[in-house]
Amino acid sequence: MITTQHFLVLSAILFTTGVIGVLVKRNPIVIFMCIELMLNAANLSFVALGRHFGQVNGQMYVIFALAVAAAEVSIGLGIIVAIFRAKETINIDEMNLMKF
Amino acid sequence: MATVLFWILALVSVIASISMVTTKNPVRSALFLVVTFLCVAVFYVILSAQFIAAVQIIVYAGAIMVLFLFVIMLLNLGTPQALVERGSLQPAFAVVLGISFAVTLVMSGSFVTLPAVAAQPEVYEPLGTVRGIGINLFDPKQPWLFPFEATSILLLIAVVGAIVMAKRKV
Known part of the structure; x- marks a missing residue:
């Protein structure tokens, strides 16, 4: 029998994989993918808890998170393309313009 | 199954x-x-x-x-050689901290006692379908109508922002 806890633990594992990816990777596109993975893990726990309580609220939050994720990806990839045009590289270690 | x-x-x-x-x-x-x-x-x-x-x-x-x-x-x-991963201590630290983070999350997820609810049926027919989502999303008595409209403005801003970002000169 699968309980809500199973889904919460799986969501935690996926989220942590995304966190490690954000910390380890040097390619901003892969970092974006890891952020998408973290968003998916959070969505999964939303839906699991909504199912647990028998309410539709969790799925509503997932719909809005999807819209925000789509907007974020379009803007973020646009920024990456613009940076690549200006600096001919997208290595995250060389993007220190806003570093204090 | x-x-x-x-x-x-x-x-x-x-x-x-x-x-x-x-x-x-x-x-x-x-x-x-x-x-x-x-x-x-x-x-x-x-x-x-x-x-x-x-x-x-x-x-x-x-x-x-x-x-x-x-x-x-x-x-x-x-190509895999497009970005050379710089050798440093950062990945090791990241993995150690990430694993401790995972342990914290898993402990909080698996040992928390969720509030008991009435036994739910195996399949919610009306809840997750297009009909159930739509009825709840567009119900004026529920708080989802305003976020739905705000989302449309957000997507419009994203479209305009992507075009501005992609243009060479504004």
Whole structure:
């Protein structure tokens, strides 16, 4: 029998994989993918808890998170393309313009 | 049936996400991420959120991943040697801190006692379907109508922002 806890633990594992990816990777596109993975893990726990309580609220939050994720990806990839045009590289270690 | 499916797909999704982080090739990372997204879509079906599962496949595995692959091809980053991973202590620290973070999350997720609710039926027919989502989303008595309209403005801003970002000169 699968309980809500199973889904919460799986969501935690996926989220942590995304966190490690954000910390380890040097390619901003892969970092974006890891952020998408973290968003998916959070969505999964939303839906699991909504199912647990028998309410539709969790799925509503997932719909809005999807819209925000789509907007974020379009803007973020646009920024990456613009940076690549200006600096001919997208290595995250060389993007220190806003570093204090 | 659902239990066996859950365990198999949980294993597949965790392995695919770890492969996504460990592989050097961005295109392979994207394809592993698609596998994870499809597994999460099946989890949504198991949780009787059918509409969310369909949207997950259409928006995430379809649109967003095509956008990722398009940018990878556009910037010619498909070769593994495009970005040399600098050797430092950062990955080791990241893995150690990430594992402690995972332990914290898993402990809080597995040992918390969720509030007891009445026994739920195995399948919520009216909740996760297009009909159930639509009735709740557009119900004026519920708080989802204003966020829905705000989302349309957000997407409009994203479209305008992407065009401004892509233009050479404004």
